Amino acid sequence: MTEIAVLGTGRMGASVAHRLLDAGHPVTVWNRTAVRTVPLQRAGARVAGSPADAVRRAAVVVTMLTDATAVDAVLSGPHGAAAALAPGACLVEMSTIGPAAVRDLARRLPPAVDLVDAPVGGSVAAARAGQLRVFAGGAAPAVERVTPVLAALGSVRHCGDLGSGAALKLVLNTALLVAVTGLADTLAVAGAVGVDPRTALDALAGGPLAGALARATAPDADFPVALAGKDLDLVRAALAGAPAPLVSAARTALAAASDPTADIATLVTREYL
Template identity: 55%
Template sequence: MEKIAFLGLGRMGLPMARRLAAAGHPLTVWNRSPGRADGLTEAASPAEAVRGADVVVTMLSDPAAVAEVAGRFTAELAPGTLWIDMSSIGPEATAALRARLPYGVGLVDAPVMGSVGPAAAGELLVLAGGEDADLERARPVLERLGRVRHCGGPGSGAALKTVAIGAIVASVAVVGEVLAAAGELGVSPELAREVLAAGPLAGVVARAHSTDSDFPVRLAAKDLALAGGGPVLSAAREVLLADPSIAEQDLSAVVDSLRRRRQANG
């Protein structure tokens, strides 16, 4: 079993790290805020965590966080180390990470689809991109976390995650908006939801009303920004950012937020 360093013990990272430890991997973890290791072996710094590791996994919040933490451990990566970045940072930031790799270090971009429940159960969809040899080496680790989808060469996993999450987040905002408009049009919101759920938007309606997901609105807005500045995604991002009170709540909170704002505006 390869020795793993896992950096980032947030909502998703901690249950993922627990699964790797439960599978028997020698594991050292690190988090910006100490004290979240929950019995796992915790390092005092990123450099200490990765020293001697065969595989390094990063699960951090955004491109700035990954770049900052990478600057604190990259020099410690020995030839033969494999770095798996599972953060949602987009292909541009992933390319920047690859450009700073020490000689002989491989990189797989492997962001995930799924929330905290699937992370704990090992039921994430892992979108993996990289060189073939690196992907094959990463597979036994990634399969502990969920179903692995080989997306292609370097950056392809990061790119596909940006596409997929952009579509989901914007669609949830659209469903929230039309449900908020239903009452003004004399349509029962419950009836509107029932009809929408019976058609091609069924999955989006279910996500918009999920009670067991934990994907903060602020991170959803970040993911929309990674997809570029198109008019629809930009508008959806403005909707998410318009209500700071829901920033740390799950994406589904945007539905009630839109309803309240529409009622307040008469």
């Protein structure tokens, strides 16, 4: 089995680490808030005191962090992981940071270390069940080398060169967030014109917003509004001023949400769901 380090054990990172442990891999974990590593330690993971300590023996290092700033701090900050990566190791960047940040990261890694960007589709339940969709970008030999590890998490799609997985993830998150905010407006219209909630939901379940409706009613999803807003900011930066009014409208809806820590499904009125 492969020696793996997981840096970042929030809800998604912890779910990934648990799944890798269940698959039989030896896993070392690190998290800025150490208490979040306790359940993983009980499950058999080794807990490291710093990112550098976590990665020294690892053949594969997974980062699952909030944003590019957090990735940079964990890799290049005090006791950072980058300088401690072993020659021949592969860093698998699973955070949603966008393709530009991935390519910048590649320039700052030691030359004997490979990088694969591998953001995912799916939430914590899919991670624990090994049903994520993994979008991998990078050189073919590097992606092939880490595919047996990533396959424990779900289906793996090699999207192309480095940054291509991160790019596809932005496309998918744009579709998701525009659709969920569109569903919120659609249900507001249904309420305004007096359509029975059950009738509206049944009709929408067979229409173009069926996927958004399924996501809004999923009981085990976890995509906080604040992180969704961060992702749309990445999208808007990538657009470089090109008009995208629906993206702008979705970002405005996220900014107006009452609880930025809640799942994006809370954008949709509870009256209907």
